[in-house]
Amino acid sequence: MNFKLHVWRQKNAAAKGRMEQYEARDINGDMSFLEMLDVVNEDLVEKGIDPIHFDHDCREGICGACSLVINGLPHGGMTGTTCEVRMRLFKDGSTIYIEPFRAKAFPVIKDLTVDRTSIDRVMQAGGFVSTHTGAATDANAILIPKDKAEEAMDAAACIGCGACVAACKNASGMLFVAAKVSQLALLPQGQAERERRVNKMVAQMDIEGFGNCTNYFECEAVCPKDISVKFIAKMNREYMRALVK
């Protein structure tokens, strides 16, 4: 398969970036999107051109390191993360636009690599349980109703990739923060710090410069882990609850 690529190239955080055109030739349809970029990069290195920088780690859809906005949609808007996207899903000979996750809270470091530490700082503000964990306890030591455990797990599926921010027309981080707030609010271990957590995480989210949620629900549509916007409704409830608690 052959593709024409339009890729965002930016030397460093301070430089002004622009789209550059590259050819991806003889691509196997079973390759992942990142493997396709590897092939393109090998070609660029041979030609003495600086390879395209992009984030990646596990390459099996669980770590949340890979990013990329492909043809206007984070992770290509397909099921799963960019590393799970296979080239056979694209039309042979088509043109593909590759851009970094764009948000004030995610400044570009180089090319397609962005600084997502803003979401780490939101986690540091309250996305934890401050108890001495010690050795792992028996799974049945704290009883949790099945439906609550399931719902908490649905929220905990968030890998913090930031696709919700990249997809949101307002660059809002609410889906991510909502998933983290909800996960712990649903479990008994999260109760002690429930109000403090939502207050601090929302405050940190606002400091980081994420936009406001206006209920477009584009985040839910591109989330590789299918996090539902019902968790944003839940975070809104949690936040109001914290005010009167």
Place this chain on the structure above:
Amino acid sequence: MSTVQTQVSPAQAQVAFISSSIGKKIFQAITGLFLFLFVTGHMVGNLQIFLGQDQLNTYAQALKNLPALIWSVRILMFIFFAIHIWRGIQLYFENKFSRPISYVRNATVQAPLSSRTMIFSGAGILLYVVYHLLHFTFITTNPQYAGLHDTLGRHDVYSMIILGYQNIAISAVYLVAMFFLCYHLSHAIPSFMQTIGINNQKWEPRLKVLGYLIAVVIFFGYSVIPAAVLSNFIVLPEGVH
């Protein structure tokens, strides 16, 4: 060594709440709710035109005889409207600045156009409200309405409305404005429920439908009046022209 503050005071929490991203959403939702309730009440009042001249003029006179009620509603609506507009503009720009460099290639999966154009449908409604107040409330644009009185000597609101909508241009502006209102509400209603936290996966599609239904009811509830006037279903009482 400075101490780490782990607990915010209730006063601090309240200030933080109002200026936070979620607090702003809730403010928008609550002020919007009051504006929606006003729009609904106003529509019910207007529909009395179908009960005849006497009924509508009696209703208008009854409202006029309650200045305390009228003025408190007017002042409250002005405040809610002002907050809603101010916050809306503020949110619009904050959200624009949250992505300083926009995408070369944009795509949308499921956000309806109405949700992405709230600032414009809102601006359309604002322009119309200004005109509407000058037209029917302060009677500035058409001063001849002020001289209309029914046989009991009351201000003839019934004839004023009919005279107004017999003008095709005025009716057209009105219908366009009602479309903007309907369009704005179709996103506003499900959005309100989500913002105040009354939503889940089961209710999300239902709320969307409910939003469209209410918006359409409001559109027809208002638009039926100029339609009835233009089709001569409602005509001027004898002697008025």
